[in-house]
Amino acid sequence: MRPPGVVDQRFESLYLFAACRPGTDETFALALPRVNTDAMMIFLEQFARQLEPGVHAVLVLDQAGWHDARALHVPETITLLPLPPASPQLNPVERVWLYLRERYLSHRMLDDYEAVLDAVCRAWNRLLDETGRLTTLTAYPYLTASGIP
Known part of the structure; x- marks a missing residue:
């Protein structure tokens, strides 16, 4: 339970899309101004471009409308x-979001979109600087016990 804090009635949104390889510090992220199928396609295309030749990635994700493969052009x-409905406890990236909010992003008032973007990027980079943190946050036994590299 979080303590009560300062409330800002203004509304600026930024969405951090991320793929984390479970049980490692390997990750890829994009900060985008909106969340929809177009933004998801941008993320998937950029993520696919950074994969090593011959690598095939499986992205575990919830059933948000913008994750629906039928509405997306998913790279080969x-x-x-998709995870079962209403099962965030099975999604390793949910622990990453919680960690970022608890450690770096809660109880802050930011002036505008640029300040939100800067705060999110700084938080993400601080997380990446914590060697082993992503490893522990994403090491879900059902993903790491498979022996899949």
Whole structure:
């Protein structure tokens, strides 16, 4: 339970899309101004471009409307694996979001979109600077016990 804090009635949004390889510090992220199928396609295309040749990635994700493979052009090097409905506890990236909010992004008032973008990027980079943190946050036994590299 979080303590009560300062409330800002203004509204600026930024969405951090990320793919984390479970049980490692390997990750890829993009900060985008909106969340929809177009933004998801941008993320998937950029993620696919950074994959090593011959690598095929499986992205575990929730069933948000913008994750629906039927509405997306999914690169051939990526497979989307939807989790059962209402099961955030199975999604390793949910722990990453919680960690970022708890450690770096809560109880802050930011002036505008640029300030939000700067705060999110700084938080993400601080997380990446914590060697082993992503490893521990994403090491879900059902993903790491498979022995899949």
